Amino acid sequence: MDDILKLLFVAVLLWNVEGREQSSAENTAQMKQRNISPIRIGIIGGGIGGCAASWFLREALDEQAEIVLFEKDKIGGRVATVNIAGREYEAGASVFHEKNMILQEFLKEFGLESLTEDDSDITVISKGSEVLFKTTGWTIADIAKSVWRYGLSPLKLGPWVDDYLTRFGKIYPLQARNCSYLRPTDLILAADEKFGEMLQTPLRDRMLSEGFAENFVDEIAAAAMRVNYNQRTSVPAFVGSVSLAGMKGPLHSVKGGNYQVAVRACQSASDVVLSSITTIESLPDGRFRLHTSTGGLEDFDYVILAAPLRKDGAGSRGNIVAFDGFPSFFKPTEWIGAYQRTVATFVEGELNRTFFGSSTSLDAVFNIEDNGSWSSIGRQHDVLGDSSTSSGFPVWKIFSTDPLPGELISEMFLRTITTSTTQVDWRAYPNYGEPPLHPPPFSLYGNNLIYLNAVEWAGSAMEMSLIAAKNAALAIVNDVMGVDPESCGVTAPSVVKDGQEL
Ligand SMILES: Cc1cc2nc3c(=O)[nH]c(=O)nc-3n(C[C@H](O)[C@H](O)[C@H](O)COP(=O)(O)OP(=O)(O)OC[C@H]3O[C@@H](n4cnc5c(N)ncnc54)[C@H](O)[C@@H]3O)c2cc1C
Known part of the structure; x- marks a missing residue:
């Protein structure tokens, strides 16, 4: 040699x-x-x-x-903003989890700042106009309320998501050792071979087998799947966990977009x-x-x-x-x-709370109704973290499978500021269906x-x-x-x- x-x-x-x-x-x-x-x-x-x-x-x-x-x-x-009355709002990917290490490294590398999402929103889980659960925005009261309704399941969710992210996070040191994989399943199993079962089992079955209460899975996990993937809890548990990680922060976004x-x-x-x-x-x-x-x-x-x-x-x-x-x-x-069609509609206006079954103020509603004409609505801040507007009424983002008809928007709002609403029509994510994946x-x-x-x-x-x-x-x-x-x-x-x- x-x-x-x-x-x-x-x-x-x-x-x-x-x-x-x-x-x-x-x-x-x-x-x-x-x-x-x-x-x-x-x-x-x-x-x-x-x-x-x-x-x-x-x-x-x-x-x-x-x-x-x-x-x-x-x-x-699919990482893009829309301009509403001179301000930019996230129209596609809006948040990332604190444990998303590559994103965190890019932020450092590029000198970008992150915003931390507020987790004290008043959130409603509804089925059409029927309110199933409503938070108060007060941590202690919300823990008590959720435990009253769902038993210990809400307390289990954080550690469950953490455990999943920690195990999946084992991919980072493998990549630092130059490991590359031929298939996504190889990459996932390399991070943790126990993920094999999560690729083959529906999220609902997996959560029930791990002791989550049935109503928690059918309401909270279902809401996460609707708002994040516009799909159901019958998707593979691994996919569902990616979605649940988007519910359980700390969540961030990049200041400026x-x-x-x-x-x-x-x-x-x-x-x-x-x-x-x-x-x-x-x-x-x-x-x-x-x-x-x-x-x-x-x-x-x-x-x-x-x-x-x-x-x-x-x-x-x-x-x-x-x-x-x-x-x-x-x-x-x-x-x-x-790919699953998801339409993001932006409206600046005064919300008609009674349409959402609430007499008091609210920041977000997740609709778990099967085949509902809308999936979620949430009060938005702009990409600089500012949720104020010159009209004094918030900007709301509504997700739906099809474009929202004007009559429905008129029912959802007492008055709207902009004459025309802004809609972004996405082919958002794979249509996962049921396992095996x-x-x-x-x-x-x-x-x-x-x-x-x-x-x-x-x-x-x-x-x-x-x-x-x-x-x-x-x-x-x-x-x-x-x-x-x-x-x-x-x-x-x-x-x-x-x-x-x-
Ligand atoms: C409404 C919505 C909300 C979301 N929310 C979140 C969230 O909160 N957090 C999160 O982490 N993720 C979220 N996601 C998912 C996230 O946006 C995507 O997983 C991610 O952005 C995919 O990035 P990508 O570069 O792989 O694909 P894409 O962003 O789809 O990029 C593909 C690019 O290829 C271009 N292209 C396509 N065909 C051609 C061609 N023939 N020639 C040249 N160019 C072509 C397209 O124009 C596009 O720019 C969301 C997605 C949507 C739609």
Whole structure:
């Protein structure tokens, strides 16, 4: 073995054994020593996931990577604000949990401040106009009231969510050891193999088996599922836990707007092209050619698809993008899934409390009625944390499955300030249905074509996309460096080669 090879061998060994993060300087030095030419990476989608993937790749490979990110609409994707009477409000992803470590690190890195959400809101759980439970905004009184109605279940929820987040948080040290995973289920099981059961059991069954009261699950957990995913407690327990973590804080948002994280992370790309990718073409030399809607063609060694493969997308066969030149066994259409429509309607006005069955003031209502015409309504603060308005009436955000009819808005409000309401029509999250959960793989075609949003089928949240972004970057770096980190804790090892599971 000549000296350079020995050096490389020792370096790779150290990387694996010590389990430390390889710096960009070490990676680039190794790439130069081994005559690996700089690689070209194309990222489709400039949401928080695609932008973060660019950031992690730049961090690991520095100038050894040319990263081109394509965004068809606006940087941020489902992390976006709307302007109501001159103020910005979160219209998509609005809050994150204190234990979301990648988001916290990005805030530090980019010098962004966070706002802490107020947990003393007066909240109503209702079924249509029937009030099931109402908090007072006074912690002690609310604990007593909730224990009276639900027994010890409310006291169990905090530790339950904490335990889940702590166990899932074991993924961070694994990623710091350069571990990358082929499938979302591998990543989740690597964090904690006990999650296996939570992927296969409905949230409701899981909570009941853990001693939560039936009315607590059918009212509080159901409300969390309605407000966060606009779905039911029959979804897999792992997905449901992501949703419950959004109910049990401390919760934060980024001062000035959550989208800033995506914008700042995207500055790491060599080039951001505001254009839609229509086709991913597989070339005979193993590279990929991306076709833009304006007729542009660019070739890449690696491609990260950082946008959901959705049934109602714009491309061929209802997908967001078409695939061309792949062998017949490659069937990405298998991974196209239905996304839940969720409409966010913003209204500045005076609430008609009696419509919501209340004679006193309230800040939020969660409607758990099956097939109800609306899911939740909540008083909003703007992205600077200010909930005042020049009219003196709050801005409210209403979530519903379909656009709200004007007559319903007239019933919900005694008077509205704006003549027209603002609606944002989202294809918000996967339609999870019931377990078992079979998320698509990250590695769609070896490690050269990575599907970041596969992670959403195990849970959709900003932090989930960030974890998947880091996984995508690690998979590419490991592939380039030809290493396979050890002790990554996958309980059921799986190998995908050329898109086929071996
Ligand atoms: C109403 C709502 C509320 C939410 N609330 C929360 C919350 O409180 N907390 C939380 O953590 N999460 C929340 N989420 C979920 C969170 O927004 C998503 O999980 C996360 O933002 C997904 O980010 P992403 O980058 O993976 O995908 P996206 O944000 O969807 O980004 C994909 C990007 O790809 C672009 N694109 C698509 N096709 C193409 C193409 N062919 N060519 C080029 N570009 C393309 C899109 O325009 C988009 O910008 C919420 C989502 C919604 C809709």
